[in-house]
Amino acid sequence: MSSTTLPPSGEQKAIRWYPPSYDIRVETIPIPKIQHPDDAIVKVTFAALCGSDLHIYRGHGGVNKDHTCGHEFIGEVAALGHSYGGDNTGRPSLYSSLKIGDKVVSPFTVNCGECHACRLGYTGRCPEGFLFGSPALEGGQAQYVRVPKAGGTLFNLSDPSTWSSNLSSEGKEKALATLSDSSLLMLADILPTGVFAALQAINHPKVAPIITGKPWPLCFSQNAPSSNQVGLTDEDRILTVAVIGLGPVGICATVSMLDLLSTRQIPYKFVAVDPLESRREKVTAVYKTIDAAGKGNGEFAACSTDEAKDKVKEWTGDVGCTAVLEVVGNTSALTLAYDLVRAFGVIVSVGVHGEPPLPLTGRQVYNKNVSFDFGRCPARAMFPPAFDLLVKRQDVFGGIGQPASLVDQVVDFSQAAEIYRAFDKGEVGKVIFDPWQAQA
Incomplete structure (x- = not known):
């Protein structure tokens, strides 16, 4: 399957960080392109601000190169490299089944899904892995994001048969029909x-x-011998x-x-x-x-x-x-x-x-x-139990802006610099960015 044509403008809005610290800008940059047959381009529905983003924001991350921020995002597949479609026996199932338009959520690191570390479930330390929102890989606080090794990285929310759960197949489909994108976004990092x-x-x-x-x-x-201990x-x-x-x-x-x-x-x-x-x-x-x-x-x-x-x-x-x-x-x-x-x-x-x-x-x-x-959470491996808990605890993870809601608010990109500042000072909790919301 060849990559599809991206929006004709070729440009997008993105939240970017500049060294040395505390410098957040909303800029117009090129929409990413397929660079490798295993790539996917995701049109971002929502992106979140995470506490880990603050290490770079404060200048504590040892980073000296400007880049697009963010490692928590949910969206839909806008383009796929040549690896997708057809028979991909021996590779992660998404290389055979992932389609344009599928709804996906990404863990915060790239995972090949094929190496020794990934097979054992230690996906956060995949040798092919990169952290979204770093100089090595542009982040998801943008309208579009490139996902390397997408067949081993993404979770396809349009096809719940491709991942496990303690819920029945019917239970998964029922849950996915009712869970909001702002809730599902928690599966990218913080809930796993x-x-x-x-x-x-x-x-x-x-x-x-x-x-x-x-x-x-x-x-x-299991068959402990008797003991004279109290x-x-x-x-x-x-x-x-x-x-x-x-x-x-x-x-x-x-x-x-x-x-x-x-x-x-x-x-x-x-x-x-x-x-x-x-x-x-x-x-x-x-x-x-x-x-x-x-x-x-x-x-x-x-x-x-x-x-x-x-x-x-x-x-x-x-x-x-x-x-x-x-x-x-x-x-x-x-x-x-x-x-x-x-x-x-x-x-x-x-x-x-x-x-x-x-x-x-x-x-x-x-x-x-x-x-x-x-150490780092192997977020992709932790997705199934995190999903089950997300479904069970919608009283915490389902709402926005209530006293017990994990998510405090959803804002547009124009508020990015102020939201980063407020989050850094503990004045606001979990905030989600809507890349397509009209700028205030």
């Missing part, structure tokens, strides 16, 4: 990342004694968890963790931490909105940094949290995570960390037997 953080924590070996009710290391044996008490079986950072990803991690706790019927004590009162109010509204079945049996508190330390000390007798999810990506957040975690606890960090050294000494990590799990 939140689900990833929660799954990494709850499935970590350090959490196994609480999940299984068996002490270490008997918790790893059995775990009800208090021992309570999972104490903290989420540090209550921006959009922190909200997603909180909702995901609550869902896992309720589904697995694990009693818990949950502290959500952020220095900004507005974000603490948001997560409190989210918690109150979720029905009893979605948040299970536990206690929940939204706290400032100092309040969190006191609350964890009160709840655990100064033992500490079993698991801490750090979604900020700076050294102070990691220091707090270490302060809150218990000995033999786990810290899961999905925040984007820069060049500064980690703020912990070898003696500190040794003295607590603490485990760390760092």
